[in-house]
Amino acid sequence: MSLEIFWFCLIAVLWGGYFVLEGFDFGVGMLAAVVGRDDDERHTVIETIGPVWDGNEVWLVVAAGATFAAFPAWYATMFAGLYLLLLAILVCLIVRAVSFDWRGRGDGERWHRSWRWASTASSIGAPFFWGVGLAALLHGLPLNSDQTYGGDVGDVFSVYTVLVGAATVLLFAFHGATFLTLRLAGGLGERAAAFARRLALPTAVVVVGVLAWTVVVAIDRNDRSLLPVLVPAAVGAGGVVAAGLLVGARRPGWGFAATALTAGMIVATLFTGLYPRVIVSSPDFANSLTISDAATAHYALSVITVVAAVCTPVVLLYQGWAYHVFRARVGGAPSV
């Protein structure tokens, strides 16, 4: 495998990691206002992700940084092309980050209510726009013959991309609910489990539909052969269906593993759909940006490969350890 393809895969893995990890903390952000009935309970719900959400977000920071370093033309075209989408995402992520830390630091019902709304809305907004943006890379953006973005703001939105956005939100809510089922004790935990069961069917229907449509788009728009795209899509579809069954059968641990699998497989399906391109051009397919068009020179790639090879295992070890440290359920007994 060439270094270019390796980095394409690594960036897919980083996005996958982002969807799996920040996916559930987005879900927790969405559900906190409804699973928790008063401020103390909501605080407990947010506390389940308190120690880890910031580390989860770094997966995105690294995905973007790696794209900049390994595929400058991809980074430049994608970020300038998805301008307003990214602007909206930035606003969501800023508000969300601040809301987690600040919501409990002020007094009064108004302060709490404002931050509650802010963190709910931003936890829904960011994944929706990410879903739209990543799907648009595959569905096609209007690129000029020099492979720069030549379109309009609205070109990002189509029925397909909006549906991927909605599916991402639903899946993350479901993913967050299975996470909360594992991490919350007592009545809160049961309420989270009830939400997970309620979300299972609509999520499964929408996600399976979107995955199927993605396979069609990949073949139709991107000239892919069926099998490589079908495999991750089928695994993802199987995951979300299995998650529904497992949650119904009161197996939250396996249910969470299944929603995580689906979150990762959505990314895998989009990226295998893209390969060997990084942005599909519509209406003129010939203008599509490919991995080799966008890649930087070999030397820089080998430098960051060495760094990634050294750092990634260490990062996975201490992030894993952090999850281990905070494995205990919260909110069981009243705090003393």
Next chain:
Amino acid sequence: MSPLAATTVDLARLQFATTSIYHFLFVPLTLGLGPIVAIMQTKWHRTGDEAWLRLTKFFGTLLLINFAIGVATGLVQEFQFGMNWSVYSKYVGGVFGAPLAIEGLAAFFLESTFLGLWIFGWDRLSPRLHLATLWLAVLGTWLSGYFILVANSWMQHPVGSKVSGGEAHLTDVWALLSNRFALYAFTHTMLVALTMGSLFVFGIACWHLLRGRNVDLFRRAAAVALIVAVPATVANMVVGSRFGLATTDYQPMKIAAAEALWNTEQPAGFSLFQIGGFTQSDQKPSFVIQVPKLLSFLATGTFTGQVEGMNQVNEGYQTQYGKGNYLPPVRVAYWGMRVMAYLGALMTLVALLGAFLYRRGTLATKRWFLWTAVVAIAFPYLAATAGWLLTEVGRQPWIVQGLLKTATANSPNVSTAMLGASLAIFVALYAALGVLDVILMRRYARLDPPEPDRPVGPPVAELVPS
């Protein structure tokens, strides 16, 4: 270039300046306050004295309020290169992207994961391990400072790369990482951060001393702050001027503009204050206070050295790079330099005087000085902002010195309207967050430090060990 295109570049520049300056209000406090809180916790760990634990939690809370907004606004910086400066990104990604990617892998994961462990790990980790998590988070913030300054320094002094096929490519990563400019920038910036962190702690401690409550506790905080502030401010006077000297080698135009020196002089005097003389049509100031020969000494190390003027550098650049105007905005560079240097001297004075009074045991009684220390909390913020304005504005018209001009580096497909809209959104959002941040900081800075066995409201509960 059409006027509209010029407007687009200007808006992109304004957006970058606004968001960067804003981001950099929070970053150095994180970088400088982190180690001070870690020192406090280390003292508690070593001595078992609960006063240190109370101070750790008190300043730790302020650190976290500040950290939250620093992280949030950092993301804007990373995305902005691609969104507003796509030509630049495509051109430099092969060099500039590498330290950015390394920053994420080697530093951001470290700081975010271990800070999370520190905040929530009081009752889940052994005290020694818990202390280690804070030091590791601090290490992460410092590493990230290093890598981002490596990236920025390459824009000031491009090394370890060559341009081919219209793009810059990395050829020597060690040259990039050991860029002399980057080593100076890193040392200087970290000393700024330590100055900001220590004067922040010192100012708040002095405010509490003024109030006369928890005197013993805040006298200790003042001592720790002074132990950091004295060497940091003194060293920074030296490093800052050496940095200026080194910059003369790479960016003579920036230094000439910072002195508003239009024509080569030997020896050259240092302008302390002047009115006028900042534009090409008005090269003679109408009023100036000058120290003879000092600029020669600052720029070359000897009192008789020759200092190149802007006109001569401009001519040299025209021969080298073709027709054009290579003059940066002189007024901004001149005042950026002065605000930075004067405040630097003032901060050194505050630190030294504070240490003197502390040694004599009269710190808590000199009310005028305590008030000065409270006001001095603002000095590092102003100085750091002025310093960055000098660094970035002084490089113009280049976005990458000698390689790429700012005027051609923005995103061609991003319209003036989109840039205007996004600028408005960021300014509104940042203003709101800034106000809330100051409110929260004030609120927590005025509280009595938490008793170890009694949480101060629900939010700090996670800081309290059970």
